[in-house]
Amino acid sequence: MRTSIATVSIGGTLEAKLEAARSAGFDGIEIFENDLISSFATPRQIRSWAERLGLRIDLYQPFRDFEGVPAEQLSANLRRAEAKLDLAAELGAATMLVCSNVATATIDDDRTAADQLRRLGDLAAERGVRIAYEALAWGRFVNTYRRSWQVVERTDHPSVGLCLDSFHIFSRSSTLAEMGEIPGAKIFFCQIADAPLMDLDPLSWSRHYRLFPGQGGFPLPEFMSAVLSTGYDGPISIEVFNDVFRQTDPIRTARDAHRSLRYLEDLTARATISTPASPMPLERLPPASTIRTHDFVEIHGTVAGELSNLLTGLGFRPHGTHRSKPVALWTLGEVRLVLDDTRSPGSNAKVTALGFEVDDPVASAARADQLNITRLSRETAAGEQVLYGIAAPDGTEVYFCAPHPGSEPAWAREFSKVDAAEHEAVLLGSVTLDHVALTEPWYSFDEAILYYRATLGLEPEQSVDVADAYGLVRSQALRSADGAIALVLNVQPLSESPPVHHRGADHIALRVSDLPATVRRLRRAGMRMLEIPANYYADLRARYGLTDEVVAQLQDLDLLFDRDDRGGEFLQCYTRTVGSVFFELVQRTGGYDGFGAANSSVRRVAQMRSPT
Amino acid sequence: MRTSIATVSIGGTLEAKLEAARSAGFDGIEIFENDLISSFATPRQIRSWAERLGLRIDLYQPFRDFEGVPAEQLSANLRRAEAKLDLAAELGAATMLVCSNVATATIDDDRTAADQLRRLGDLAAERGVRIAYEALAWGRFVNTYRRSWQVVERTDHPSVGLCLDSFHIFSRSSTLAEMGEIPGAKIFFCQIADAPLMDLDPLSWSRHYRLFPGQGGFPLPEFMSAVLSTGYDGPISIEVFNDVFRQTDPIRTARDAHRSLRYLEDLTARATISTPASPMPLERLPPASTIRTHDFVEIHGTVAGELSNLLTGLGFRPHGTHRSKPVALWTLGEVRLVLDDTRSPGSNAKVTALGFEVDDPVASAARADQLNITRLSRETAAGEQVLYGIAAPDGTEVYFCAPHPGSEPAWAREFSKVDAAEHEAVLLGSVTLDHVALTEPWYSFDEAILYYRATLGLEPEQSVDVADAYGLVRSQALRSADGAIALVLNVQPLSESPPVHHRGADHIALRVSDLPATVRRLRRAGMRMLEIPANYYADLRARYGLTDEVVAQLQDLDLLFDRDDRGGEFLQCYTRTVGSVFFELVQRTGGYDGFGAANSSVRRVAQMRSPT
CATH class of the missing domain: 3.10.180.10 (2,3-Dihydroxybiphenyl 1,2-Dioxygenase, domain 1)
Structure with missing residues (x-):
């Protein structure tokens, strides 16, 4: 299983985060925009740091408030997107995350969203970058993975796929039943986070209380099985916003994050009797001795x-x-x-x-x-x-x-x-x-x-x-x-x-x-x-x-x-x-x-x- | 305005809490049951501490899960109540708080609740103690102040009245409009707390995030005006559960609490053009110089x-x-x-x-x-x-x-x-x-x-x-x-x-x-x-x-x-x-x-x- 971690999940400067991710054993990273903006390293330098460390830059994120907007707003959004896609290409990031529109969407229509994402897909394709579209649990119109899949399906563009995030799915108590409808090849990215079970608005819950898998209450082995059953074979990436983890030693915390994925991988491998469609090999841990x-x-x-x-x-x-x-x-x-x-x-x-x-x-x-x-x-x-x-x-x-x-x-x-x-x-x-x-x-x-x-x-x-x-x-x-x-x-x-x-x-x-x-x-x-x-x-x-x-x-x-x-x-x-x-x-x-x-x-x- | 504070609002031992309350200038205290149980002082000693400090013991609290239960459960609850009423009397507490039933209520019927509270009222009257019935925001059947008033009105017992708590009212977004229906003489106690505006389940919100008036987002001068307009003339008591306040110096924190009441009193006095029914004199602060x-x-x-x-x-x-x-x-x-x-x-x-x-x-x-x-x-x-x-x-x-x-x-x-x-x-x-x-x-x-x-x-x-x-x-x-x-x-x-x-x-x-x-x-x-x-x-x-x-x-x-x-x-x-x-x-x-x-x-x- 290929592992990745979003830089927002741990503390420190961007350089310290990359080193912590590598030392913990991650294969790749997601570069969180704020970490890049406050870094003095150019995108090319960041790319070469990552290369030197043997880390793939799996994702650049997030690109916000793009789709479901009137035409004039779309033009501005496309210009904004071009700059960020150029940046993603410079970083060597295979994929850019686009979150469902929270603030500026005014058109609640899948066809409009799909048409607009198709234009974004063209710009991405020109630069060799893919778009992973994610339903935020608090998205204005698109806030379930099912709806985001309807939009992506309708977009029907080779450079536009889905990002699935366990937090956004479980925080809305969505079932995993409809995941079987999604072909694995259209899932471009998979983010994973656990969380304590709370009755708090999803935005605050997400921004402060996410946890690494195995530390909270979400059924993550079931989520993994469902994702793998689609045939998805990309990285499984930790994206955790947690007030405490930001404050702790990044090396220890990254190690904790990586451990959580190894543990989840093992649980998933043991729980999944047969996942005929999954091309991703799961590695088991030596069994816990009684x-x-x-x-x-x-x-x-x-x-x-x-x-x-x-x-x-x-x-x-x-x-x-x-x-x-x-x-x-x-x-x-x-x-x-x-x-x-x-x-x-x-x-x-x-x-x-x-x-x-x-x-x-x-x-x-x-x-x-x-x-x-x-x-x-x-x-x-x-x-x-x-x-x-x-x-x-x-x-x-x-x-x-x-x-x-x-x-x-x-x-x-x-x-x-x-x-x-x-x-x-x-x-x-x-x-x-x-x-x-x-x-x-x-x-x-x-x-x-x-x-x-x-x-x-x-x-x-x-x-x-x-x-x-x-x-x-x-x-x-x-x-x-x-x-x-x-x-x-x-x-x-x-x-x-x-x-x-x-x-x-x-x-x-x-x-x-x-x-x-x-x-x-x-x-x-x-x-x-x-x-x-x-x-x-x-x-x-x-x-x-x-x-x-x-x-x-x-x-x-x-x-x-x-x-x-x-x-x-x-x-x-x-x-x-x-x-x-x-x-x-x-x-x-x-x-x-x-x-x-x-x-x-x-x-x-x-x-x-x-x-x- | 007579001020009081629940011992749960500050840290320290019970003795330290009483001293902090006195040094901050409070007139009275609510004894929170846990603080009493873990004290080595007998109820009589606590009473004499309070007397020596010039603090009135305004309330003993909480008595839980009493009403809306089948007959056999009622007998056990009445026995339990007798012990606590004896204790309240020993403490010299004028009033005991009874929270609306959260855990054991099975009968969703005002008449049953009223009949049972009437029996409790008789026991209380024998001991010279009053019962203040409070609707918890998460009560099983009774969870609005309006419903608690319906029950108390039907109880029609001189020793059974209401406790109003700003948190339980505003956390359910209840309006204050119906407060006018309640005669002030039937309000036996008034607790006040502020809180940050959050979209969290009321129980967790209440237990961890309450604040002193003026530190959060509740319209407390409006609450005060509504309460005073009924003719209520009892103490206004701070009851705040806050993770940080439990950790801080009780003397400083009690002073902060008392300051919040003085500030609220002043705001209320300035906001209330005329409260003809209010027998409670509100003291204004010297105006804040521009x-x-x-x-x-x-x-x-x-x-x-x-x-x-x-x-x-x-x-x-x-x-x-x-x-x-x-x-x-x-x-x-x-x-x-x-x-x-x-x-x-x-x-x-x-x-x-x-x-x-x-x-x-x-x-x-x-x-x-x-x-x-x-x-x-x-x-x-x-x-x-x-x-x-x-x-x-x-x-x-x-x-x-x-x-x-x-x-x-x-x-x-x-x-x-x-x-x-x-x-x-x-x-x-x-x-x-x-x-x-x-x-x-x-x-x-x-x-x-x-x-x-x-x-x-x-x-x-x-x-x-x-x-x-x-x-x-x-x-x-x-x-x-x-x-x-x-x-x-x-x-x-x-x-x-x-x-x-x-x-x-x-x-x-x-x-x-x-x-x-x-x-x-x-x-x-x-x-x-x-x-x-x-x-x-x-x-x-x-x-x-x-x-x-x-x-x-x-x-x-x-x-x-x-x-x-x-x-x-x-x-x-x-x-x-x-x-x-x-x-x-x-x-x-x-x-x-x-x-x-x-x-x-x-x-x-x-x-x-x-x-x-």
Whole structure:
């Protein structure tokens, strides 16, 4: 599949954009007019930059407000078009995009539009350029792909074809059913964008909120299948207007964009059983190896003493130190934490790595390579397990770990064993790792969603906004197909001057079968949970009609409660925070599969009061 | 007018919110349920906090999903209501807000809703609490104020009345015409919010984008007049859900909220010729003294040598130094700049103060006092002009200067005169100050709009987004009634790591009558303007059908061009940037009254290439 990207999709100068597109692996680019106009490079220089980088200039865009106008306006538009077609030819752009008229169209008639586009086609043909006509979702008269095809069909000019854009199609809730009527040879260009599902006017939605494929809610594999079924064999080009992507590092963002196309290509290839008409070969990624469970979580920082007190209080026991690396393994049942306080001596404790047990670590790593994700190299001494690691957008390290039939992974044997007698007093009873929650920076949040989706096969759930005393926290859960793995990404709002302890912490949630009993045992051993305000319990009583006795027990133990629509119930409580890490303990019954989002505000405000 | 504010409108803990509300001057508060639930204070403690601060608890809110339900659901809802009414009574809240049912209503019938609300009214009456029923714009069956009034009228219970909220009314484009049918005594509460005009679903619009009155597009003085005409005499309460306001300093934000109510009160009092039915006295502000023209601009910084070179190049001449303060006056025609490099020795040059000539400086300052705006105190030696100064949200100082019949303000005489011979070579010919553009931080932008509107009577125009290589810059022009004063506020987007020179600069635009001739003279004197790319001129030729000769002249002089719909034309060019300040030169013909927004992207990218 040939990939392209519109320069408007990323930040920087035109030169920086081209370099970012190349370094991300794109085959071509669309030159967005504003980027050209503000560049000091001549069209010929831009053409030679692109040639030197091995980038095709697939499209020059946009040419606006051309068709459906009275005769005198048409003459002016044709003169304007000649200048832009000359420019496209100078750039070596095969195609110029013409958007359906938004501002100046006065004649709502396909024949007029077609007659006028035919004259434009003649001018384009003289210069060896093609016209790709696109229905904008907010076009004055032409605003559906079906109508734009009627106009192009009637134009019947070899140099005039269609541009299809997934945003304009899905933002109007158009079906793909009529795409079969369009011969692939008349589709001259295909633009693709995802977007969050919003009820906003299409123009504002388009200009600010588009996303890369896989980050929003549009059915893009279906769109791709429909386009390919026509026989279209041109580039698939990312055209995304997004306020955040304009602000981020163009090299990283272009890489994210390219990854989104590789992911979409793979999904499309797997979904399409047979596309007899498609001449475009789709390349599959190595399959995502099935993810089984959390293998380990690594925490770095300099609050080692405090952290080990907290871990000991929860029942974790030191399993030993690594034979060649300065890390220690702490375990509680099958929950494994790797602690390391050597690498970042100045920083607070935070979650720095996540290990996942997968069927085939080599396949997972190979897939990540194909997705252009940075591999991590860890030194491995002879005889030690090879760790396959990749870097997440926020810098968290993600490791693919080999399956282990017994209770202990092979890598754990590299840690010296501590006397087994130490393991007796496991306070929490049976414990599993329920989920891990990470605080993400605002500028790589959508990138992180796609990253975890494409590499680990985690699927995003409905995102929620949690009110914090300093703003709204966007919270996004992702989960593996069988629900065994859950990850929650929280974007901490910016604030004018937040207290340091409120910059957002990571947390690790442990699941137990009887949380009240567990908390009682922990309390007898001297451990206090985060105190929850009495007002919360008064509300709980009113909201759920719980008995006074049940509420009193919850309150006594500082447990938070939630109930879902199907009667599933959830209990949760929190430890104190050490550095930027705290632990949550949860109990799930009746199939409850949320995370107690309704309680997050209360927890966050309570944590402000008890920062440590 | 009695003022109130919902705790959800500002950030911080409940205690911080109450203190912020009091310090801003509010008479009362609405306690938002989430803020109470996450507080460790008991309802009685909260009540006594409020009493100590002299704040009335006007409302407890919200109680959701009560009416229009089957009998068994009603019983549960009544039990839930009893707990919340007890709580409201404990808080000493006179009124509890009940929102129209969104989630659980199944019976679309006014009589059922009324019967059920009547039972709620009985429970409320037992506790001395009133019920204010509000139609949410997204209510399942009841979603207009008219329908909510029908239900309340039918309920016919002394403890059940209406809550009117400007957002829910204007977001559904409801007219105010039917408000006359409602007796003021049955309106139990009135909430007010502004919002930008958007085509977004009302729930998302409401939850994220509400603004304080005067910051958005709703006709709120009309709303106020309609409400007061009913005879309503309760509090007018700000209820604003805004993502940014949650993130900002609660004290500053509460002050902004209170200012918005004072401003609205004044507008309403002035608009309402007679409201015979209104028992609520509206207090007018001292009238905004008519603003005549820019008096001076002050620039601080440590690039004095460079700055004076730039000023000299433009034809500014040193007028002298102040007799008692370490500042120098530079003039060019009637444009006066005050330069000072002593106060902030470590920082770059930036615009630090704006002086405006107004009819009555004392009245302007008195009005600002009433708007709770911080007055600045400048030392004034005996015999010197008193300067009336106030602080703008971004720290810029704003001065009200006395009118002066001659060409020189009285304060200018405090500067020693430099030999008049120096004034001969004024390169720019006749020059006036066209506008000043300031870079604003993201967190005080809406506050700044209201500030300039309320203090100086500048009215905001349509805001525009300008694409920059690092993101979209929101640009908002404000103008005085007669157009003599224009101010442009730009919000620089955040970026991961912007180069320092791109953090956004302030600029001062000078208007001349013949810009080409001016630039030629400046050039002969050795001054170069910011270089504009050739591609810009190729586009200009195509876009406006300008002759080659005209375009060649523009390009030769690095002039940017714009034309409005009515044929008005604009020329503009830019100097180099010194510190964080540059100058723009403009020429307006044919009534053009924009700022060349279409050229801003080109200018911004060109400035990245030539930062100084």
